[in-house]
Amino acid sequence: MLFKDRPQARGALEITLFDEHGNVKESRSINNLLVTTGLNWMAARFVGTPTAMSHMAVGSGAVAPALGNAALGAELGRAALASQTSNNNVATYSATFAAGVGTGALTEAGIFNAGAGGTMLNRATFAVVNKGALDTMQIVWTVTQN
Numbered sequence: 001m002l003f004k005d006r007p008q009a010r011g012a013l014e015i016t017l018f019d020e021h022g023n024v025k026e027s028r029s030i031n032n033l034l035v036t037t038g039l040n041w042m043a044a045r046f047v048g049t050p051t052a053m054s055h056m057a058v059g060s061g062a063v064a065p066a067l068g069n070a071a072l073g074a075e076l077g078r079a080a081l082a083s084q085t086s087n088n089n090v091a092t093y094s095a096t097f098a099a100g101v102g103t104g105a106l107t108e109a110g111i112f113n114a115g116a117g118g119t120m121l122n123r124a125t126f127a128v129v130n131k132g133a134l135d136t137m138q139i140v141w142t143v144t145q146n
Contacts, residue, residue: 010034010143010144011032011034011124011141011142011143011144012029012030012031012032012141012142012144013029013030014141015027015028015030015109015137015138015139016137016138016139017129017131017135017136018137018138019134019135020099020134020136025135026129028129030124030126032109032123033065033066033067033122033123034121035065035068035069035121035122036067036068037069037070037119037120037121038111038120041113041121042121042145050113050119051113051114051118051119052113053111053113054080054112054113055078055080055081055095055112055113055114055115056079056081056093056095056110056111056112056141057079057102057109057110057111057112058072058075058076058077058097058109058137058139059074059076059106059107059109059110060073060074060076060104060106060107060108061073061074061107061125062107062125063125065123065124069123071110071117071120072108072110072120072123073108074108076102076104076106077097077101077102077103078102078115078116079095079096079097079102080095081094081111082094089145090142090143090144090145091142091143091145092140092141092143093111093140093141093142093143094139094140094141095138095139096137097131097137097138099133099135099136100133103132103133103135104130105129105130106128106131106137107125107126107127107128107129108123108124109141110123110124111141122141
């Protein structure tokens with residue numbers, strides 16, 4: 001039996017950087033790569049109950065995402081997910097990096113199922129976002145299965 005349509009997963013994230021007064025300093029939309037560990041995790045969810053995604057991380061790694069990635073290149077901070085929802089084949093994850101968390105010249109982000117280490121669902125790299133010590137950053141990440 002041949003399948004003409006093959007399900008595919010894709011992801012995108014919205015990054016919003018706020019100054020210490022809550023003013024938007026920068027906002028961007030970025031596509032990402034679902035890595036092999038993330039695709040394996042998704043398949044395992046069909047037949048079992050692997051640990052749910054629970055954290056988002058940011059870092060300063062500059063190497064382009066690759067299927068074999070299992071961690072960020074140079075992680076600078078991790079935050080617990082503030083929310084995660086699922087509707088119409090779209091999972092949405094949201095996290096806020098408070099002042100002092102993930103500070104620096106950020107160029108990558110990922111979603112994980114642990115506060116340290118863990119399985120990485122996806123990874124994105126992007127042009128530098130300079131998060132100062134007093135800045136807050138919100139990331140809303142969507143993963144669509146179609």
